């Protein structure tokens with residue numbers, strides 16, 4: 001719509017500039033045995049520019065069987081190569097069409113197993129009885145699922161009829177759904193980009209956890225899921241609405257995925273997909289849910305126009321997440337959580353080098369490069385710093401919150417660039433604009449966007465000191481030689497929040513390797529940490545084990561990587577193994593050989609790259 005249509009996206013080969021996509025309808029049969037989706041896609045299009053063809057993003061694993069344009073007109077089609085993550089299907093129209101023409105195109109096709117359409121064996125699920133299928137669209141994977149204008153700049157409504165075998169349930173990211181026998185009927189009445197269209201088919205049940213929220217999971221996980229999130233999600237939504245304006249998507253449900261799901265959460269509208277790692281038993285990882293809820297405004301309602309502007313989705317969402325956390329748990333807690341985020345950014349920049357071109361907010365994605373390959377902490381945490389800086393310039397939290405509501409209201413259901421967002425900010429605050437705050441030396445908006453490196457402004461996290469200081473001091477005690485066990489015994493960690501433990505472990509990791517023998521003592525002294533079930537603690541403990549070459553606990557790294565396949569846990573541990581001792585390197589290869597088949601296609605490739613480095 002409007003000018004955003006003109007934004008370029010090197011990650012699509014589709015002719016999205018020639019058409020306005022008004023609606024998409026899918027009619028698919030899910031063949032669990034053959035691992036295939038088969039059926040048709042109907043596109044309602046309005047022609048924007050005269051053209052004789054329709055180009056749609058697709059994938060070599062997808063086969064078009066028949067295409068029909070104007071009634072009775074079969075359309076010839078051919079595939080053309082594009083990149084390693086997809087090809088393009090070119091449909092020839094019977095004659096050139098002029099602007100304003102309404103077209104209905106129907107494409108019969110089948111979609112096979114692929115990076116975007118993931119099939120799991122029964123043993124890869126939690127229940128281990130039935131197979132499972134899910135799609136993952138972000139960033140450029142939904143071209144494996146349906147022929148598409150697979151760019152975030154295009155938004156449309158969609159509907160779908162999904163027929164599944166007996167004993168299976170289908171779920172989609174739609175705000176209306178119904179069931180007719182084995183066919184699930186979905187309708188999404190709000191326009192969304194293609195990457196947010198999501199489908200799951202499996203042995204899935206649900207339980208209410210709030211007036212507009214349910215948890216969905218395999219039957220064996222549903223009790224744990226209900227217990228973990230009963231009553232809390234509504235609280236998160238209410239605070240989000242108070243801060244950012246109406247929640248427009250109707251329901252907010254959470255689906256707990258099988259362990260191999262590569263992300264912490266994926267913000268599919270109406271139903272967030274999350275890793276089962278969030279079932280920590282103590283609600284300690286609910287910040288992931290708060291993050292995904294924040295995407296209901298930042299990302300899903302106002303969307304980055306292309307993947308080079310991904311920080312608009314994630315930086316604003318990190319800021320929104322921490323605003324909600326502050327309202328719920330206080331400023332000192334959200335500062336502590338932000339400090340762990342800053343530590344992740346530090347780790348990332350140390351590994352990649354601060355000057356790496358990916359460490360700018362606006363990333364130049366070269367043609368042919370898979371946007372997923374540019375994924376890192378920078379859009380999240382440097383993006384958070386930039387949004388915090390924008391708030392700092394305003395100087396009044398209430399005024400900045402009001403700006404965020406206006407930003408959402410102004411750009412809802414659109415896809416925008418950073419330039420549009422920042423122009424809106426300066427127009428909203430005319431006194432800041434007249435003071436030219438976008439040109440302050442060293443803090444130029446242009447520098448934030450286009451220069452790699454550590455954030456030129458860091459929000460003050462010192463309000464978190466009452467939680468961080470004790471953790472820092474304890475880390476100092478544990479890195480001493482010899483250990484002062486009396487001083488250590490005086491620090492009681494029993495009441496510490498999970499994020500304090502995480503913060504403490506990050507400090508231990510920084511100081512590692514510890515003097516000889518300390519890590520053995522630490523492992524024995526805090527079973528709460530070394531035997532933790534919480535995934536964030538297991539990740540840190542694994543990193544500490546590897547950096548200290550504490551081979552007695554190597555099996556813990558193995559067990560953790562076997563139990564789940566989240567990318568943000570998997571890659572750091574493989575990096576640590578590869579950078580570790582000979583035994584650690586051998587451990588990496590051993591775990592990979594045993595577990596690679598359960599990893600998501602992309603994660604598996606990233607691990608392979610680490611091991612081959």
Ligand SMILES: [Zn+2]
Nearest residue numbers: 291295314317
């Ligand atoms: Zn996110």
